[in-house]
Amino acid sequence: MQMEVRHYGDPVLREKGTPIEEFDDALKKLVDDMIETMNAEQGVGLAAQQVGLARMLCVVQVPAEYDVDEEGNRENPDLPMPLVLVNPEITEHSSETWSMDEGCLSFPEMTGPISRACSIAFTYQDLTGARHEARATGFAARVIQHEVDHLNGVLFIDRMSAVKRIALGGRLKRMKRETRAQLGLA
Numbered sequence: 001m002q003m004e005v006r007h008y009g010d011p012v013l014r015e016k017g018t019p020i021e022e023f024d025d026a027l028k029k030l031v032d033d034m035i036e037t038m039n040a041e042q043g044v045g046l047a048a049q050q051v052g053l054a055r056m057l058c059v060v061q062v063p064a065e066y067d068v069d070e071e072g073n074r075e076n077p078d079l080p081m082p083l084v085l086v087n088p089e090i091t092e093h094s095s096e097t098w099s100m101d102e103g104c105l106s107f108p109e110m111t112g113p114i115s116r117a118c119s120i121a122f123t124y125q126d127l128t129g130a131r132h133e134a135r136a137t138g139f140a141a142r143v144i145q146h147e148v149d150h151l152n153g154v155l156f157i158d159r160m161s162a163v164k165r166i167a168l169g170g171r172l173k174r175m176k177r178e179t180r181a182q183l184g185l186a
């Protein structure tokens with residue numbers, strides 16, 4: 001079942017997720033629905049906050065054609081896709097960073113350059129509760145950093161340069177106002 005994607009201005013996007021403790025059928029169903037929603041919206045990642053749930057859960061789907069370095073070699077051939085990250089935590093960020101235009105399903109038609117670590121190490125649990133340690137580099141590492149930010153209530157606009165944020169200021173204000181009006185918030 002496709003879920004409604006929450007837009008900027010919805011207070012749930014600012015909530016830190018609570019850890020997942022039950023690895024049951026309800027969790028599997030939620031993950032299925034999140035993957036279906038991410039694919040329908042043509043996103044490469046989706047966090048629980050974006051479907052209205054402040055939980056430590058996100059899904060990532062990086063197409064193989066995006067998972068390549070400048071020479072066209074696969075960067076993360078061992079990362080299963082879609083990647084379901086339950087209670088993920090980034091444990092290491094490379095000091096090397098790179099900038100790229102990012103978008104976010106919660107900010108329709110808005111993009112901006114964001115600097116992020118080139119590679120990361122992270123831990124997570126899968127749908128059975130088993131713990132994993134993994135590494136990611138390049139675009140997949142970027143997407144995972146973006147999604148884990150969501151789980152902590154951090155949005156990509158928080159990581160934009162002040163100049164870019166000011167440039168988007170009017171559109172951000174309008175989006176926030178429209179979202180809050182739809183939710184019946186003052």
Ligand SMILES: [Zn+2]
Nearest residue numbers: 103104105106
């Ligand atoms: Zn996002």
